[in-house]
Amino acid sequence: DAIAAGDLEKLAVLGHGNGGTVYKVRHKSTSATYALKIIHSDADSTTRRRALSETSILRRTTDCPHVVRFHGSFEKPSGDVAILMEYMDGGTLETALAHGGTFSEERLAKVARDVLGGLAYLHARNIAHRDIKPANILVNSAGEVKIADFGVSKLMCRTLEACNSYVGTCAYMSPDRFDPEAYGGNYNGFAADIWSLGLTLFELYVGHFPFLQAGQRPDWATLMCAICFGDPPSLPESASTEFHSFVDCCLKKESGERWTAAQLLTHPFLCKCPETF
Numbered sequence: 144d145a146i147a148a149g150d151l152e153k154l155a156v157l158g159h160g161n162g163g164t165v166y167k168v169r170h171k172s173t174s175a176t177y178a179l180k181i182i183h184s185d186a187d188s189t190t191r192r193r194a195l196s197e198t199s200i201l202r203r204t205t206d207c208p209h210v211v212r213f214h215g216s217f218e219k220p221s222g223d224v225a226i227l228m229e230y231m232d233g234g235t236l237e238t239a240l241a242h243g244g245t246f247s248e249e250r251l252a253k254v255a256r257d258v259l260g261g262l263a264y265l266h267a268r269n270i271a272h273r274d275i276k277p278a279n280i281l282v283n284s285a286g287e288v289k290i291a292d293f294g295v296s297k298l299m300c301r302t303l304e305a306c307n308s309y310v311g312t313c314a315y316m317s318p319d320r321f322d323p324e325a326y327g328g329n330y331n332g333f334a335a336d337i338w339s340l341g342l343t344l345f346e347l348y349v350g351h352f353p354f355l356q357a358g359q360r361p362d363w364a365t366l367m368c369a370i371c372f373g374d375p376p377s378l379p380e381s382a383s384t385e386f387h388s389f390v391d392c393c394l395k396k397e398s399g400e401r402w403t404a405a406q407l408l409t410h411p412f413l414c415k416c417p418e419t420f
């Protein structure tokens with residue numbers, strides 16, 4: 144049965160984003176817990192457009208175990224748009240890193256396998272996420288890892304689509320996003336997701352954003368130069384050969400050389416993930 148706004152009771156604020164506020168809510172009659180993202184009616188038109196686009200993408204992905212499950216959406220009389228999703232009780236990988244410290248390779252192999260499962264599903268349906276980063280990957284106490292926040296995702300018309308718009312979180316953007324001409328000719332939204340996944344795993348292993356030193360404040364111009372003109376970052380020596388190789392396959396500057404999600408699902412690094420994790 145469809146859930147209406149009046150059936151839900153707010154319990155807590157889970158997070159704020161550019162888009163709106165996410166609440167932990169309780170369904171009054173079943174006591175089930177959900178996450179409810181509310182985009183206020185006074186939000187700017189871009190934000191409202193993103194909310195509608197996020198809804199239409201989440202609606203198409205409800206049979207993927209690696210995408211946060213969509214349970215419906217409604218527009219309140221006030222004009223607020225609300226998106227009801229499954230509640231992920233472990234929060235984001237960004238907070239897991241901040242509170243629990245860096246991740247072991249076994250844990251990263253599990254994250255990689257689940258996120259790649261989600262990306263392979265999305266890419267096969269022509270959807271590019273375009274904002275893969277630790278803050279947009281959620282975990283729960285059942286050990287599941289899921290992709291969230293489809294606010295800037297895109298249903299691509301063709302496999303390769305030229306794109307000059309800056310969407311997503313700049314730091315995680317691939318060189319081909321900044322300068323499509325210089326890197327393989329065309330900006331490819333699918334390959335860009337793989338770059339962002341490589342940076343995400345790298346960050347969770349070393350504890351800070353790859354192109355910056357620990358504690359260094361991000362300066363946008365320096366960062367963009369490092370991403371476009373520097374060599375891709377490489378992992379410390381403590382990382383295994385398999386992990387080095389996996390990250391290298393994600394962080395190829397030429398988007399055409401980057402492995403696809405389907406190819407990476409066969410990479411030996413994923414064998415480090417214990418089945419029972």
Ligand code: ATP
Pocket residue numbers: 157158159160161162163164165178180211228229230231232234235278279281291292293294
């Ligand atoms: P931004 O664009 O700034 O990343 P946003 O407005 O698009 O943010 P989300 O990233 O979807 O919103 O959610 C914001 C925060 O709310 C997340 O970082 C997370 O902490 C929390 N959150 C979102 N969805 C859920 C969920 N299903 N379960 C638990 N927490 C969630």
Ligand code: MG
Pocket residue numbers: 160278279292
């Ligand atoms: Mg977000």
